[in-house]
Amino acid sequence: MDFLAFLVTQCLNALSQAALLFFLGCGLTLIFGIMRIVNFAHGAFFMLGAYVGWSAVYVTGSFWGALVAAPILVGGFGAAFEMGILRRLYGRDGHSFLMVTFGLTLMMGEAIRLIWGVAALQVVMPQSLSGIVFILDEPFPIYRLFLAGAGIVVAVVIWQFLERTRLGLLIRATSQNAEMVHALGTDVRLVRSAVFGIGCGLAGIGGVFAAPMVTASLGMAPNAVIDTFVIVIIGGMGSFLGSMIGALLVAFVQVFGSYYFPDFALAFMYLIMLTILVVRPGGLLGKEA
């Protein structure tokens, strides 16, 4: 295999991987930026997205239907949870949020098991995305190309949303000084609910995107949440751009690492995280914690 083709396909592979990680990391970091809480249940929302996606494909017969339904339902559930439970806890220390989101993780895992059963569910990818293309004579799955593209599109949409819309402005303002935003006449509680819903919705859409490749299973949550933590910590908690950089870094290390030194790829990822934290305790783009 010629080296250029190898490099290009591996880079595309890494990009598609980064896109998945980004869906998770970006939501987690938005939530942290606004509420200063670490959402341990983020992996569970990702998993819920995959299962809701499976059902949506089952009911509507269309993968595109799942891509619309999952973020709305998962995000809606997230926002409801924020309004029902988390809202009562602001002002408490971090312990409370750790326990509540951990409890939610347990409950969601069990609820999913009760509703969908223990067997892994295969989400069928749409016909138009299931083939392969040849890139420099190397076969490459179309779905991964699509995923990389989707990642870029979502990143641009969120970036524009944060920069150009009124809600985006309020979100940025709230992350800097919630009290002032409140004093200026905006109900910060609604901003928080919206952000939590959006963050969870992003995790949910990530679940739908991941489902055709990895199947929807009960083991998704713990692994997803730790990868997400790593990228958010590397990029800096609360930084949108940071989560993008973190996702790219981790994805490239995972893809190239598992090719060149398969025994050390996982350890290498955590080693990078340690090094970055020692040099910059707040992460690459984060404020000093």
Add this chain to the structure above:
Amino acid sequence: MRMTIAVAVLLALLPLGLPPYAMTLLTEALIMALFAMSLDLMVGYARLISFGHAAAYGLGAYTCGNILLHTDIPLPFAVLMAGVFSGVVAIGVAWVCTLATGVSFSMLTLAFGQLLYAVAFKWTSVTGASDGLAGIPRTKGPFGTAFFGTKTGFYYLTMACLFGSFLFARAVVRSPFGAVLRGIRENEAKTLSLGYNTRLYKIAVVAMSYMLGGLAGALYAPFAGFANTELLFWLLSGQVLIMVIVGGTGTLVGPILGAVFFLLVQQQLSTYTDSWALVFGAIFILFVLFVPDGIMGLARRRRAH
């Protein structure tokens, strides 16, 4: 002190009346209690919130497992050695982690824990990789140490470790050293300006915490007869932190109760329903909403009324 003795006597008498399966459960609960109490030293007294305490547990378990599998060192000594080893390793870990404070400290401990997890997953000759170490024996030795290999004996060994560690930890937090730790918890800058090298104090308390946590892990390996990478996974770090919070931080006794509560409730629920996680999760959420300062806080409020 009277309370401690009373509880010790009660626990020591339990093997006379309990069926074997209850003894197993109780032993496991005491091991978890020791693990949770060790974390409370860091979390409750110096506000060093570790997300990677499974590292201490896993280190202890793998070290003890290897000693028992490859040498003739009898069980109680192997357990102690593994605990000390875990404490020594912690000095290095703490030296790095205390470069940061607050959330960053938590994240560094998480990174370290996961790094060990990743290493354990690949270092087949020492950890058995994903299969783990199996068939860990309870090596017999001279001077009557063979007794600790039996079910009842192992229970007493666990109990001795828990009480020894509790008395040690209580002496630590009541000493001048403990007062400095509380100073760090309340206001580190002020403590620093009073002339205390707070970072050394933090490294010391992390080492102690890891030593006791390692002791718990070291007990678990011969208790279960195996050690695997689950013992190093971040999920366990999260669970033990929750046991500490459920019990009440900064009390030592609270986390012990929290761990016992955690294990017993989980066990009881799982005999009634397959969906125990649903109830368990709900308990946590209700706990946060209505009992914010843990079991010990609840007990204190009762007494105040």
